[in-house]
Amino acid sequence: MRDNTIPAIILGVCLIVGLVGGGHYLQAAARTWQAANHSVTVKGLAERDVPANLALWPLHFSTNSSSLGAAQQKIDAQAQTVRQFLHAAGFVDKEITLTSPQVSDEWANLPASQRGSADDRYKAEATMLVRTPKIQAVKKAMPRVGELIGRGVLLSPNYNYRTEFLFTDLNRIKPRMIAEATANARAAARQFAKDSGSHVGAIRQASQGYFSISDLDSYTPEIKKVRVVTTIDYALDN
Template identity: 40%
Template sequence: MNKAVAVILALGISAGLLGLGAQLGQALITFKTWDRVVTVKGLSEREYTADRVIWPIAFIEAGNDLPKLYDRVADNAGKVKDFLTQAGIAADTITIGRPEITDKAAQQYGGGPRAEFRYSATQTVTVYSENVEKVTGVMNDIASLVRDGVVLTDQRYQSRPEFVFTRLNEVKPEMIEEATVNAREVAEKFASDSNSTLGKIKRANQGQFSISSRDAHHPHIKRVRVVSTIDYTLVD
């Protein structure tokens, strides 16, 4: 009886060790497979029209009589607003800022020649609109204000129009999907060339979205771009 029990125990232990060894071997193979990784990048790039525009229109005036200077600035601001509304831009999208007055006499140092005009004023009328196509078309006719005596200035950085694309969250899912598909195609080609089979995703990085103007001549056309980085396992 004791011998039989010992034999049975020995056989059970041997079977258990064999099973454990098989499991450990399979786990080791799986671990090695998980450690074989190919890293690929997937690109998605699309162009969209900006859906908002911020257009500052700045003009300047100069003179020696400060009250009269204020009057001329206010008159020209009215001309700018009339020009915009007559061109079809909604009045509630137009804002007239406060004029910036510079007293050149207070800034003069040394014995240099005095400026012809003591005061200069810069006034900005800003359009903030979602009708990008309309505003862009009006921009081409802005020179007509010069004929009405409005001295425009585009020397200030703040006077440049700004086009904004706000619908990024709407296009994100499709672009991420496109980048992922693109990355998988690259990974499958790599696996095929290395006589391997593409496995599961080990790690994925969505990547940062970037928005830029298509070029200097078309700032209202925005290029949206994302590069996703994905690690795939390789299986023999």
Template identity: 40%
Template sequence: MQKSNALPALILGGLLCLGLIMLGNTVGDKLIKMKAMERTVTVKGLAEKEVKANVAIWPIRFTEVDNDLKQLYQTVQVKTDKVVDFLKQQGFSEDEITIALPAINDRQAQGYVDPNVKYRYAANISISLYTDNVDLLLKTRTNMLSLAKDGIAISDQDYNSKAQFLFTELNKVKPEMIESATKNARQVAEKFAKDSNSKLGKIKNASQGQFSINDRDSNTPYVKKVRIVSTLTYYLND
């Protein structure tokens, strides 16, 4: 009676041992595969694109001096109107032109009067042009000398008088540039995989860098260079 009970127990124990062995082999295979999947390569992909600015901001400045304050205001008004008329003749609309109040400086009110200063009052006039017609603005800048015949000397040398050019249509070029950066990164990864006798696997993770927009050079600030660097990590397979 005891022998008959021992046989099924022995068979059951053998099956359990076989199951544990098979389970161990399966788990071992999975661990080996997981270990292999830990081999990765991290690369960076670069994309650059030259674009033309689509918005321009141009502060047009000039200065007037006089010893008679009333006369100074009249001169400022006349010359401001001439500058605005000039801009309209070039093709700009009234909505694109903004006139700031003139800044009047009384040199005698400063307490110290420089004997070399000929005029007591100085007025700084600023007219701002905000437009999306960049080509027209560039053309107009070359024609500004025509205002000199009216005694208007436009200042364009100091920092506050320089035109500012902007590119605000980044969303239009984003998809294309991200795709290009990703392809560039994959090419680098494939070269690494080939050199290391491996095969490139799937992407483990990816990080999109920030877009940067800078002038192409100091002579053409209306031409911008858009740049993006993406970071991708790929699995390596044998």
């Protein structure tokens, strides 16, 4: 009996030591796991209103005639009139592009009973595009296009030929906007940490949303609203 007691006691002591040590290890592991998963995910927003720096102003015009040659001559004359109007408005030739005139036979697919006047048989049309950074010059000239009608130019307003104002300098403001969105996200994380009795730690993961550019409103398309949203995962320290 005495020979078996001593080894049993030693074994019991070893088991107790092992359980205590294992318990401390498990507690430390649990604390490490909790710290690793104590985080908050927040979104940061940055917005900025910027003026457009590029205008695309198409002027589409057309004419009809009884012969192909006459239709071509008329559209060429109208193109010259439009170009003169644009020069007077302050635009130079490098800002003006003329598409190749297109001439079509309006009678081609119509039965004889539906054909109109022979003077309107051939239709010629073309587009003069102004591509310029002179935003204010475009806005000033647009209300004056009625002068072209008085000079014999038949303008064809169409959604396909609407004026566009663009902002093409995103790379210049992108770094600062990302910094603003990140600061906005950190402020949100600080508020969450304050409410939960924690402190904001390091960034664990971050993703940048895409930049969107839209008109400020339907009345001022020459002013753009640039917007970006970032998603950031912060560690929270006790």
